[in-house]
Amino acid sequence: MLHDPVYREKYAQNLKREFPRIPLYGTSPADFWHWAAWGEALMALHIGYEAVAPFPLARTDTPDEKARAAGLPPKAILRADPAAGCITLDTETTLRGIPPEAWTYKLGNRCALDWVLDQYKEKKPKDPTIREKFDTYRFADYKEKVIDLLACVTTVSVETVRIVAAMKAAGR
Template sequence: MNNIYGDGSLQNTTICFSGAASSKPFQVLGTNRITGFDFLEKTQCVPLHFYNKNGDKQANITAWGLAQFRTRYGDAGISGEDIFHYAYAVLHDPHYRAAYAQNLKQDFPRLPFYPDFAAWAAAGRQLLALHLNYETAAPYPLAAVALAPKGPVKPRLKANPTEGSILLTDAQALTGIPAAAWRYRLGNRSALEWVLDQYKERTPKDPTIRAHFDTYRFADHAEAVADLLARVCTVSVETMQIVDALAAQSPLRPGA
C-alpha cells in the first residue's frame, strides 16, 4: 500500500478484485482509498499508478504490455489509463466471468483482446466514475413511507427485493426500488444489502467494549443512511445499464 498511496495522502485509483480460492462469486470494485484484505474477499489490488521511494509517480504498466495493446489494435495513442479502464469493463462482463469462472478462482485474471477497444475503455471509465463517486450520485427517487409501529420503534434494515422495498425501522420504509438495483451484486449480496449490513446495530461480545464503547445507534444515522441508499440505488441501476450493454456486445456471449 505504501507503493500505491504513500503515507495515505497520495492520490491513486485501484481496481480491486477477489483473490484466488475465494468462496464467493468473482467480484470487482474500483476505489481511491486504502483497502484491507477483506474489502472484497482475499482482495488483490491493481493500481493505475505506483509511487517509488522518493514519492515520484510511475505508470503501472510495462512497455511490453503497452506495446501488446497498441500493436493489437493498431493505435499508437492507446495509453496505460485507457488499458486500465478497458480492464475494468472486461472484468464486469458477465460472459467473461462465466467463461473463466474456474480460472478466476485459481489464478490472476487475464485480459482477452475484445473487438472495439475504445468502446470497452469508455464503458470502463463510466463504471469507474460511478463507483468512485457513489456518495455524490443523484439520489434515486425512492418513496419514504411512514409505518404504524405496534410498540417501541426498533431498527430493522431489512431488504425485500420482491416488493422493491427496504424496511429501515418499525416506523419507516423505502419503496420504489427497481429490480435492476438488486441485480448489481458484490459477491453474494446486492450493493444495497451490503450498505444495510454495515449499518446494523450489533451487540459487542466483549463485556468491556459492550459496557464502555457500545455507543452506535442507527437512529442517529437513519436520515444519512436513507440518503446513501438512494444514491447507491442510482449507482446500481446505472451500473447494470452499462453492464447489460457490455454483455450484449461481448464476444464471449453464447452464439457470438
C-alpha cells in the first residue's frame, strides 16, 4: 500500500510529518489478497535483488588501444545516458538495451541505476598522505560485479515500475 502512487499523492503532506497509516483498500477479501500479492512481489524483488534474473543487457567491448599500450586498465567513466538507454562503464565497455522504465524508478530523488554508478566511481582523497597509502580502489577490479549488479537492478526497477503501475490502475 505504501508504494501506491495514489496513496503517496493523497497523503503527501501527512507522510512528511507523521508515521504512515495503512488504508484498507477494496471491499472484499479478494481485494486484500491482491494488494498483499503485490506487496509480497515487491518485498521479494527488493530484499533479494541480487538473486533476481538479470536483465538481458547488450554488452559492447571495444579495446582501448592507448591504455593497453601504456599497460593501464581502461579509464572508468560510469556515465548513464537515459535517452539512448545505455551506460558507459569505461573506455572499453558500454551496456545497451536499458528500457525507459528502468530510469523512472527512483530511490529518493535519483534513479537506482545512477545510484549504483555513483557508488562505484573512483574518488581521490584530497590529503596526499592518505591518497598515497590508502587509495587502492580501482574500478577495473570490480567491473564484472558492477555489470551483474546493473543487470539485476534493471530487472528490479522494471518490475517495480510495472507493479506500481498496476497498483495505480486498481480500483479503491
